[in-house]
Each structure stands twice: as C-alpha cells, then as structure tokens.
Amino acid sequence: PLSALDLKLRKEMQVELKRLQMETGITFVFVTHDQEEALRLSDRIAIFNKGKIEQVGTGPELYANPATHFVADFIGDSAFLTGQLAGITGHRAAMRFADGTMVAEVPLHGTGSAGQVAELMLRPERIELSTEAGPSGASLPVTVEDMTFLGNNTTVATRTSWGGALSVRLNFGHPLSGRIARGDKLHVRWSPEAAHAFVRG
Known part of the structure; x- marks a missing residue:
C-alpha cells in the first residue's frame, strides 16, 4: 500500500502505521515485498515463496536463523x-x-x-x-x-x-x-x- 510513495514519505508513513497499531491494539496484516518495510513494521513475519509459507518468526529470528535458502536470501544481505x-x-x-x-x-x-x-x-x-x-x-x-x-x-x-x-x-x-x-x-x-x-x- 505504500509502494507508490517516495522513500522519505514512505518511511514516515511506516512510523505512523506502527504508532497507530500500538495505540489501537488492533492486529494488522500487512503484505509487502520490501524486506526492510517488513522488518520495521512487524512483530511477526511470515515469508511466502510460491504461495507457501517458508518460515514464520520475529525479524531477529528470521535474520539470525533462516530455515531455508530462500529466507536467508530474502532477509538481509547474504x-x-x-x-x-x-x-x-x-x-x-x-x-x-x-x-x-x-x-x-x-x-x-x-x-x-x-x-x-x-x-x-x-x-x-x-x-x-x-x-x-x-x-x-x-x-x-x-x-x-x-x-x-x-x-x-x-x-x-x-x-x-x-x-x-x-x-x-x-x-x-x-x-x-x-x-x-x-x-x-x-x-x-x-x-x-x-x-x-x-x-x-
């Protein structure tokens, strides 16, 4: 939903969305192809590959202990x-x-x-x-x-x-x-x- 915004505005909106989620306590489901956006906004992340879930976890868990080659390649530089x-x-x-x-x-x-x-x-x-x-x-x-x-x-x-x-x-x-x-x-x-x-x- 934020992909059409320029980089500066997109980061500002990410902060605002995270603030709203914390204030309201509502569960957000946010779909993105941007790994940095996923890490910034999420408490838990599900990584999909060809329609199937490869791994679910927190950002630090996925980054430090990727379960598959796809997850290791998708999250962070490798x-x-x-x-x-x-x-x-x-x-x-x-x-x-x-x-x-x-x-x-x-x-x-x-x-x-x-x-x-x-x-x-x-x-x-x-x-x-x-x-x-x-x-x-x-x-x-x-x-x-x-x-x-x-x-x-x-x-x-x-x-x-x-x-x-x-x-x-x-x-x-x-x-x-x-x-x-x-x-x-x-x-x-x-x-x-x-x-x-x-x-x-």
Whole structure:
C-alpha cells in the first residue's frame, strides 16, 4: 500500500502505521515485498515463496536463523559460496570448496550427505576482514577487488581463489579502513554461529 510513495514519505508513513497499531491494539496484516518495510513494521513475519509459507518468526529470528535458502536470501544481505558437504555431525557440517579449502562446524539446514552440493551463507556485517587467518574451519583467504565508502562504513568486495564473491562491511574507524587496496591478499573470518549451510535442492 505504500509502494507508490517516495522513500522519505514512505518511511514516515511506516512510523505512523506502527504508532497507530500500538495505540489501537488492533492486529494488522500487512503484505509487502520490501524486506526492510517488513522488518520495521512487524512483530511477526511470515515469508511466502510460491504461495507457501517458508518460515514464520520475529525479524531477529528470521535474520539470525533462516530455515531455508530462500529466507536467508530474502532477509538481509547474504553471500552464498558453493561447495560440497565433506562430513556431517549432528546438525553441523564440514564443507570443502573447489580449491580444497575446508570450513567446519557450520549449522546445517536440510538433510544431506557427504559429497552433496551445498551453499555456505555469510552476511557482510557478521564476517571480519583481517590480515591473519582465523580459527581453523572458520576462515577463508580472499583477494580485495573493490572498496566503496558509504559514510558510516566501507563495503569491501572480495573474491576467493575459486571465484566466490564475498562482501565485508568495515565500520568507520576500523583499523583496516583506508589501509587496504585492490589486489591485497587478506582473510575473512567469522564466529561459528554466523555461518549457515543449505543443502542444494
């Protein structure tokens, strides 16, 4: 219902709708294709894919623990790296990529087996760019391709040796801000709960 408005007015109307809902206590059902609008307005969100519900939850739940590849791709910015499952223990997996690099202890969504193709999902604000490799199984070597200064952060575009693209956000004042250049060889690192693996259907 707000898609025809310009960005500034649309955000003002979103705030007004949220205020009205809280004042009246009435349940609103709001349909939108705008993920930011859904996160801003909703207490609970149902994500549909081809007419079927993929997942229901709060914004933070959907963002931190997407149940499917579709939800992970729809909510927030995500990078997906294609590899193969190398082993599964409980609900966690090890993955191997085209250059032989391994990552481990990745939360696995879906049922898979060793050798099956899977996607490693990482979000740009949940990974760290460093001159040093991280803990074994939670780090990848990358090459810097480009940097975009956006005021409060700098987005760094990187690429793995096999061609996988990863973006990293450096907050303003980060030690590496202004000190890296295209072609630099660095590492992306993450904590175990920041990554997700999705079995390719």
